[in-house]
Amino acid sequence: MEEKIKSELIEPLIHQTILDNIDLGIRVVDSEAKPIIYNKKMRSIESMTMEDFSKKKITDVFRFKNKLDSRLHQALHHGRSFHNEKQNYFNNKGEEITTINNIFPIKKRGKTIAAVEIAKDITQVEKLIRENIKRKSNTTYTFDNLIGDSPPFKEVIENAKRATRTSSSVLIVGETGTGKELFAQSIHSGSERAAGPFITQNCAALPESLIEGILFGTVKGAFTGAIERPGLFEEAEGGTLLLDEINSLPTSLQAKLLRAIQERKVTRIGETKERPINTRILATINEDPIDAIAEGRLRKDLYYRLSVVTLFIPPLRDRKDDTFPLVEAFLRKYNYLFQMNVSGITDGVRETFHSYHWPGNVRELEHVIEGAMNLIIEEEKISHSHLPPHFQNKMRFAHHSLKDENTLPFSLKNGNTMPQMLEEMEKSMIKHALQNNEYNIKRSAKKLGISRQSLQYKLEKFKINKQD
Known part of the structure; x- marks a missing residue:
């Protein structure tokens, strides 16, 4: 008798522990569509708690485009079952949720008394795919938008323009913030593929388990939650696919990518059929590719395949003369966006900008201008007081160091200018x-x-x- 009581106490604990540690969302509703079971994973997927239902029906809590879109509603009222079906709906905060579901009714003596939903969350995957697809035929940059007259920058632009004549792969090398994607968009816009899609995928943005399916596509049933979906190679058909931060792609996928580029064919996950592709590949890397190869982040054979044309984008510190045309361009941009009329920067700020190292490159310069314009009230020009704190700290340090010229390695007394x-x-x-x-x-x-x-x-x- 005592053992039976212990068993009755332990079993619910075991069931609850399993439900709360399984990596699938599970929901069970009664015949009135009120929740009976709502496990930890499902609560996480929907960013909700059991209390959010407050004895309400599922269809009163969640918003569907159509009431019939609720698979649980279909299971409860029509006895239908669903296997690996995608469902899109909104929670009580208006946040969009996308899941792959298995749903089935529970019957007793022929009557439906409950319904079970087992869900796999693909909300982030769907969001990323939509963001990529939005970029189809939506490039905004051409070579006319690239600002800079310094010799190293003009040389890269000329080489990039030559690369528009073919469909060869291009590897664009440059530090973060140098404008690698702008060059990629310009190459696409200047090529015969300009009318086709331009799709970007940041290889560092997704784990290996997701990025393979996004690149090469999946077939329904290939794995739990897999649906029929073309990959980005297919989505970019006739256009250009930019693989950003290629050195972040797992080396196992780099081998598969190499085969796809060489054979111009892709195989979706879960099938053996090869699909021909007509997609130009551009790739970016934010470090020296030789270092990436030496340290195992980039396969040597993939590097040779991608670097048919290699463009090295110089950092802003190596083309300081381009700083001020860029400042003028950003002033025009944010004057328009903020409905302001800032005419320029003071001479002191000009000197500060010229001597600054710009570790964040052009992107950092743009953010500095945008931030400064947020602080301007009635002033006509950006002054030191409008710059970020780290700029002002550097200026104070420089001012303190310059008080005694004898401490400088090169004295201003010799008539040298700061540059x-x-x-x-x-x-x-x-x-x-x-x-x-x-x-x-x-x-x-x-x-x-x-x-x-x-x-x-x-x-x-x-x-x-x-x-x-």
Whole structure:
């Protein structure tokens, strides 16, 4: 008797523990569509609690485009069952939810007394896919939108324009914020594929389990929750697919990507049929590809396939003369968006911008201008007081250091301007790094905190060689 009582006490605990730890949403409703079971995963999917129902029916709590869209309603009132069916609805906060469901009625003596829903959450996947699909035929940038007259930047633009004549793969290399996607959009817009879709996928934005299906597509039943869906290679048919941050793609998928590019065919997950594709591949990487290969983040064979054309986008610090045309462009943009009339920046801010390292590149410059314009009230120009705190901290440090010119490695008393002094300091640092690293370019660049390409450009610019 005692053992039976213990069993009766333990069994509900076991059932509840299983329900709350299973990685599927489970809901059971009675004949009046009121919830009986609502497990932890289902509550997480819907961002709700049991109390949110307050004895209400499912159709009173959730919003469907049509009442008949509720699969539970169909199961309860029409005895229907559903297997791997996608369902889209809104919770009580108006948030959109998308799930893949298995739903079936529970009957007793031929009468439906309850219905069960087992759900897999695909809300984020659907959102990402929609964002990508929205980019079809929706490129906004052309080469005319690329701002800069410095020699290294103009050279990259010319090389990119030449790449519009073919459908060869292009690898765009550059630090974060240099405008790699703008170059990709410009190449697409200037090519014969301009009328086709332009789709972007950030390879760092999704886990391996999701990105494979998004790239190559799935067939219904391939795995739990899988539905019939074309991948981005197919969605970009006749156009361009940009794979952003290719070095973030798992190496196992890099091998599959290589085959797809070489054979111009893809195979959806769950089927053996090969589907031909006519899609141009552009890829970006935010580090030196040689370093990515050496450290196992990029397959060498994929690099060779993608880098038929390679574009190295110089960081803003290597094209300082382009800073002020960019400032003018951002002022025009935010004057229009904010309905303001800011005429420019003060001379002090101009000097600060010219001496700043710009680790975030063009993107950082734009954010600084946008932030400054949010702080302007009636002033006509952006001044130091409108700049972010880290700029003002740097200025205070620089002001303190400049009080005693004898502490500077290059004295202003010699008649040097700030740009000349900074250039001399830069040359000295490069020579020092080369000497300490036995003139090894890769190690010297790493020590200086710049890319190998940036260092090679500076060596040519300053005419530094091993004998110096």
